[in-house]
Amino acid sequence: MGIRGFFEERGYQIVPFPSPADIYVVNTCTVTGKSDYRSRQAIRKALRTNPASFVVVTGCYAQLNPQEIARIKGVDLILGNDEKFFFSKYFIEPKKLSSPAILTSDLASKTSFTTYSLKAFPGYTRAFVKIQDGCNASCSYCAVRGARGINRSENPEIIISQISQLVAAGHKEVVLTGIHLGTYGLDLGREISLAGLLKRLRDISDLRKVRLSSVEPREFTPELIEEIADNPKVCHHLHIPLQSGDPDILRRMNRDYDPSYYYDLVTRLKSLMPDLAIGADVIVGFPGEEEQHFRNAYQFIQELPITYLHVFSYSKRKGTPAASFPQQVPAEIKRERSLELRQLGRQKNLAFKKGFLGKTVEVLVENTRDKETGLLKGITDNYIKVLLPDKQCSDRAGYPLGAAMNNYCPVQITAITADKVYGEWAP
Ligand code: SF4
Numbered sequence: 001m002g003i004r005g006f007f008e009e010r011g012y013q014i015v016p017f018p019s020p021a022d023i024y025v026v027n028t029c030t031v032t033g034k035s036d037y038r039s040r041q042a043i044r045k046a047l048r049t050n051p052a053s054f055v056v057v058t059g060c061y062a063q064l065n066p067q068e069i070a071r072i073k074g075v076d077l078i079l080g081n082d083e084k085f086f087f088s089k090y091f092i093e094p095k096k097l098s099s100p101a102i103l104t105s106d107l108a109s110k111t112s113f114t115t116y117s118l119k120a121f122p123g124y125t126r127a128f129v130k131i132q133d134g135c136n137a138s139c140s141y142c143a144v145r146g147a148r149g150i151n152r153s154e155n156p157e158i159i160i161s162q163i164s165q166l167v168a169a170g171h172k173e174v175v176l177t178g179i180h181l182g183t184y185g186l187d188l189g190r191e192i193s194l195a196g197l198l199k200r201l202r203d204i205s206d207l208r209k210v211r212l213s214s215v216e217p218r219e220f221t222p223e224l225i226e227e228i229a230d231n232p233k234v235c236h237h238l239h240i241p242l243q244s245g246d247p248d249i250l251r252r253m254n255r256d257y258d259p260s261y262y263y264d265l266v267t268r269l270k271s272l273m274p275d276l277a278i279g280a281d282v283i284v285g286f287p288g289e290e291e292q293h294f295r296n297a298y299q300f301i302q303e304l305p306i307t308y309l310h311v312f313s314y315s316k317r318k319g320t321p322a323a324s325f326p327q328q329v330p331a332e333i334k335r336e337r338s339l340e341l342r343q344l345g346r347q348k349n350l351a352f353k354k355g356f357l358g359k360t361v362e363v364l365v366e367n368t369r370d371k372e373t374g375l376l377k378g379i380t381d382n383y384i385k386v387l388l389p390d391k392q393c394s395d396r397a398g399y400p401l402g403a404a405m406n407n408y409c410p411v412q413i414t415a416i417t418a419d420k421v422y423g424e425w426a427p
Contacts, residue, residue: 080104132178182219245300285334309345
């Protein structure tokens with residue numbers, strides 16, 4: 001059971017953050033300095049809203065820097081990344097404490113995967129299944145590794161059983177998550193890989209779609225590429241971290257590929273799946289990134305057939321090699337480069353979506369509405385978010401006619417603006 005389910009089962013009412021509440025659970029991230037800052041902001045906001053509330057902090061920032069969080073007066077319970085999956089064991093009673101209880105375990109020495117199963121994601125059309133944790137790489141800027149430990153994978157039988165339960169609970173799409181999804185199975189000492197797992201998921205008949213969260217460039221084996229292209233259940237949507245488009249910067253980052261490898265990979269994927277959406281993470285302002293490095297990266301990304309960018313400004317992470325590299329880039333330059341690259345990302349995204357104008361696509365209609373327009377929200381296999389009017393529909397696989405929500409429906413893309421895509425029900 002998830003944290004939300006834990007509280008619901010005990011009769012608590014879940015309210016949106018930052019509404020007044022008796023208990024706040026802040027799930028933190030530590031990927032950049034800004035993530036840490038935002039996490040602290042959220043904790044302080046909760047405490048300002050209700051100083052008498054019981055405040056629990058968990059996630060990667062809590063795992064890596066519990067003492068830093070403990071210095072925020074009013075925090076009651078700090079749970080590490082493993083502990084959060086056993087919330088009911090550690091959350092005894094919401095009684096304010098004079099100093100926080102810190103419960104984190106040493107993940108660096110952990111070699112086995114912690115099984116944790118959620119049987120349903122109430123209110124969500126898509127379900128998330130964690131199949132892998134940890135990372136054996138050593139990117140010079142990254143603190144996530146310390147927060148997650150070494151590479152470890154879930155037993156495939158457990159994954160299949162979890163997904164079957166989620167499908168039985170009504171979820172039609174499952175997102176496979178992990179820190180290093182493409183290394184799935186390497187530690188299990190047997191013949192299983194991400195490609196092999198996807199093959200086995202073909203047999204779960206009512207599972208319509210499987211989405212992969214993020215796969216590192218070097219993890220695309222020929223078998224995996226073939227399986228993604230051939231398996232009708234696998235969404236044509238991949239997130240492939242790039243980090244920089246300049247070879248020198250990639251070397252300093254200790255990434256294990258160069259731009260030409262990345263280019264060949266994404267062009268091969270696109271040639272096999274022309275409708276494929278590809279997202280990429282990019283860091284700007286890495287130490288030593290001079291104007292020419294940035295221009296090289298910009299031009300490289302401009303030429304890539306990718307669909308969207310997640311742009312991060314580099315920030316020093318304590319204990320990482322890059323934190324002590326010379327030639328740290330001034331904040332103002334990082335900001336300018338970030339803006340420029342985000343703009344490029346928006347242009348690429350718009351161009352990708354325009355390629356579908358007038359076409360009929362299959363949309364998974366979600367359980368939520370767009371706040372501005374009140375229209376139904378839906379998502380395509382290749383990650384185009386579409387807004388739709390209310391209507392009943394039947395999906396292409398012959399599922400019975402019913403409410404559109406949580407069904408796959410044929411939709412014609414009728415209009416595209418800078419930030420919205422509109423559709424009409426297709427026959
Ligand atoms: S691949 Fe690199 S960036 Fe990703 S978690 Fe591992 S060390 Fe961090």
